[in-house]
Amino acid sequence: xxxxxxxxxxxxxxxxxxxxxxxxxxxxxxxxxxxxxxxxxxxxxxxxxxxxxxxxxxxxxxxxxxxxxxxxxxxxxxxxxxxxxxxxxxxxxxxxxxxxxxxxxxxxxxxxxxxxxxxxxxxxxxxxxxxxxxxxxxxxxxxxxxxxxxxxxxxxxxxxxxxxxxxxxxxxxxxxxxxxxxxxxxxxxxxxxxxxxxxxxxxxxxxxxxxxxxxxxxxxxxxxxxxxxxxxxxxxxxxxxxxxxxxxxxxxxxxxxxxxxxxxxxxxxxxxxxxxxxxxxxxxxxxxxxxxxxxxxxxxxxxxxxxxxxxxxxxxxxxxxxxxxxxxxxxxxxxxxxxxxxxxxxxxxxxxxxxxxxxxxxxxxxxxxxxxxxxxxxxxxxxxxxxxxxxxxxxxxxxxxxxxxxxxxxxxxxxxxxxxxxxxxxxxxxxxxxxxxxxxxxxxxxxxxxxxxxx
Numbered sequence: 001x002x003x004x005x006x007x008x009x010x011x012x013x014x015x016x017x018x019x020x021x022x023x024x025x026x027x028x029x030x031x032x033x034x035x036x037x038x039x040x041x042x043x044x045x046x047x048x049x050x051x052x053x054x055x056x057x058x059x060x061x062x063x064x065x066x067x068x069x070x071x072x073x074x075x076x077x078x079x080x081x082x083x084x085x086x087x088x089x090x091x092x093x094x095x096x097x098x099x100x101x102x103x104x105x106x107x108x109x110x111x112x113x114x115x116x117x118x119x120x121x122x123x124x125x126x127x128x129x130x131x132x133x134x135x136x137x138x139x140x141x142x143x144x145x146x147x148x149x150x151x152x153x154x155x156x157x158x159x160x161x162x163x164x165x166x167x168x169x170x171x172x173x174x175x176x177x178x179x180x181x182x183x184x185x186x187x188x189x190x191x192x193x194x195x196x197x198x199x200x201x202x203x204x205x206x207x208x209x210x211x212x213x214x215x216x217x218x219x220x221x222x223x224x225x226x227x228x229x230x231x232x233x234x235x236x237x238x239x240x241x242x243x244x245x246x247x248x249x250x251x252x253x254x255x256x257x258x259x260x261x262x263x264x265x266x267x268x269x270x271x272x273x274x275x276x277x278x279x280x281x282x283x284x285x286x287x288x289x290x291x292x293x294x295x296x297x298x299x300x301x302x303x304x305x306x307x308x309x310x311x312x313x314x315x316x317x318x319x320x321x322x323x324x325x326x327x328x329x330x331x332x333x334x335x336x337x338x339x340x341x342x343x344x345x346x347x348x349x350x351x352x353x354x355x356x357x358x359x360x361x362x363x364x365x366x367x368x369x370x371x372x373x374x375x376x377x378x379x380x381x382x383x384x385x386x387x388x389x390x391x392x393x394x395x396x397x398x399x400x401x402x403x404x405x406x407x408x409x410x411x412x413x414x415x416x417x418x419x420x421x422x423x424x425x426x427x428x429x430x431x432x433x434x435x436x437x438x439x440x441x442x443x444x445x446x447x448x449x450x451x452x453x454x455x
Contacts, residue, residue, distance in 0.1 A: 011152055019219050020147060021159040026209025027137055028167030030100050033174055033205070034060075034130060038103065045187040046106070048119050056124040060131035061389050067135030068385035075139035083222035085143040092136035093213035097206040099130040104202045107194045114191060136213070138385070143216075145362035146223035153359040154303045158296040161354045165289055174201055239383055245364050247440045249384045252357065253391035255433040258319065258426040259353065260395030261402070265422055266346055272415040273329040274339050284339040291347020292354070299352040308360065308443035315352035316434035319427065322349060326423025330410060360443055367445045 039057060042048040071092075075084050082090070103126040106113060113119055148156050178201050187195050240246065270284055302311045322345035328338050365380040402418035402425065 012148055012156070016147075016220065017156055017159050019215055020143075020156065021163045023140060023209070023212040023216060024160050024163040025167040025170070026205075026212045027134065028164045029171050029174070029205055030096065030130075030209050031134060032168055032171035034100070034103065034127070037174070038127070040184065041104065041187075042119075042123055045184045046113055046119060047188060047191065048116065048123065052116070052120040053123065056120060056127050059124055060127040061392075063128045064131035064134055065386045065389040067132040068138040069383050071135045072138040072142060072380075072383065075142060079225055082217075085139040085146075086217045086222065088136050088139040089213045089217050092133045093210040096130065096133035096136065097210040099126050099133055100206045100209075101203055102126045103130050105194070105199055107192065108199075112192060140213070140216070142362070142365075142380070143220075143223070144359070145365050147220065150363055150366060151304070153362055154300040154308075154355060157355045157359050158300045161296050161351070162293060164354070165292060169289065170205075174205065239368075239380065242364070242368060244442050245361075245368075245380065248360055248364065248443070249387055251433060251437050251441050252384065253387055254436060255316070255353070255430060256388060256391040257395040257398065258323075258429040258433070259350075260392050261399040261422055261426055262323070262346065262350065265399065265403075265419070266343070269326060269329070269419050269422075270339055270343075273326075273410075273413060273419050274335070275413050280336050280339065283336065284343045287340050288343035288347045291344040292351035295348045295351030296355060299355055303355070308356070308363075309437070309441065311352065312356060312443065313434055313438055315349060316430050316437065318345075318352070319349040319430040320434065321427075322346060323423040323427040323430065326420050329413075329415075329420040330408075363443070363445065 039053055042053045042056075043050050071088055075088055078084060078087070080087050102109065103123065106119065106122050106126075110118065110122060144153060144156065178197055183195075183197065187198070266288065274284075299311055299315070302314075322342075325338075325342050325345060328342070361380045361384065368380070399422065402422050403416050405416050405418040405421065407414050408417045
């Protein structure tokens with residue numbers, strides 16, 4: 001295990017970048033399954049009433065908001081012989097693994113799944129523990145500010161998003177191929193049996209996630225000791241008094257209304273509005289992923305040339321232009337070219353946006369360090385989760401309301417009119433984000449000009 005981090009003018013090796021990025025495969029896979037499939041599994045498979053399942057998941061959102069903030073702050077202030085960030089990965093990644101297994105497979109422990117309150121308490125406890133353990137991603141992400149220089153972070157973020165989408169692709173296979181309606185109904189019909197296929201898929205997924213975090217512990221350098229002499233309240237006050245930081249958090253929250261609607265809606269739009277056959281859906285989904293991955297690197301290059309704020313404003317404008325393309329569903333369905341155009345356009349916007357959350361708070365933390373002498377990367381990475389989870393929940397509720405708009409029929413397709421209206425609504429939100437960001441937000445700092453970009 002490397003124990004110190006050396007300053008260098010050279011870009012980081014691809015080996016170091018890949019090792020740092022790999023845990024995003026596991027974290028995206030597990031959180032994706034928890035968010036996409038667990039609700040259906042508990043309601044349709046295990047028979048838990050929807051209201052109780054919703055309450056359990058809501059408590060999970062609250063726990064992750066608190067844990068990301070707490071673990072971020074602690075990882076700034078507690079230094080061990082393994083550094084500040086590694087101890088959290090060592091302790092929490094196995095807990096993330098175990099809690100995920102128990103959440104998905106209650107039959108491993110519970111002798112009978114017919115008891116409603118027992119099943120509710122089980123889901124509540126393990127979802128809260130799972131979401132709390134997922135808070136390890138804050139110390140992990142805060143580590144970015146110490147492992148990589150400002151000029152290298154867009155490149156590192158691009159690699160993280162590649163692994164993010166690999167995890168998301170595996171999650172889609174897990175959810176859409178394994179947790180089919182027929183299979184979930186078979187679980188409900190034989191409730192006290194351990195679902196074999198689900199068990200075979202769940203346990204390796206959880207173990208892989210923990211292993212990938214442990215790779216960073218063993219093969220990445222430990223950050224040098226930088227003690228923060230102020231206490232918790234002083235550190236928090238300094239953070240919330242950073243006006244630009246709060247403006248950036250609000251910017252991410254405003255745009256988050258749109259992002260939280262776009263990601264879960266696009267494949268539903270493809271399936272319900274365009275009504276493609278399986279092979280056509282695979283092509284369009286591939287175009288979406290290809291658009292995201294390609295634009296991760298294109299926008300990363302533009303950030304190096306033009307700066308972060310001009311590129312982010314461009315991404316918002318592209319979103320304003322492209323999102324109304326969902327209205328094409330009002331005049332035509334079943335045309336593959338429409339699906340490809342929409343997938344590539346939205347993939348380009350998402351690919352650009354996904355670069356930013358990983359780098360902006362690391363840069364703001366470094367900017368704060370230059371004036372205060374303390375590097376609070378953990379609290380800067382963790383504090384936004386409290387506000388952003390509220391925006392995310394509100395965006396999800398708004399999406400539910402939009403998709404509750406009555407059905408319309410276009411050609412042979414019948415679908416909620418909300419599936420074509422969510423695009424223009426997101427366009428309006430992104431326009432508001434552009435106006436707000438243009439006027440109030442600073443993402444490029446004078447000291448960055450002194451750092452030469454990596455080749």
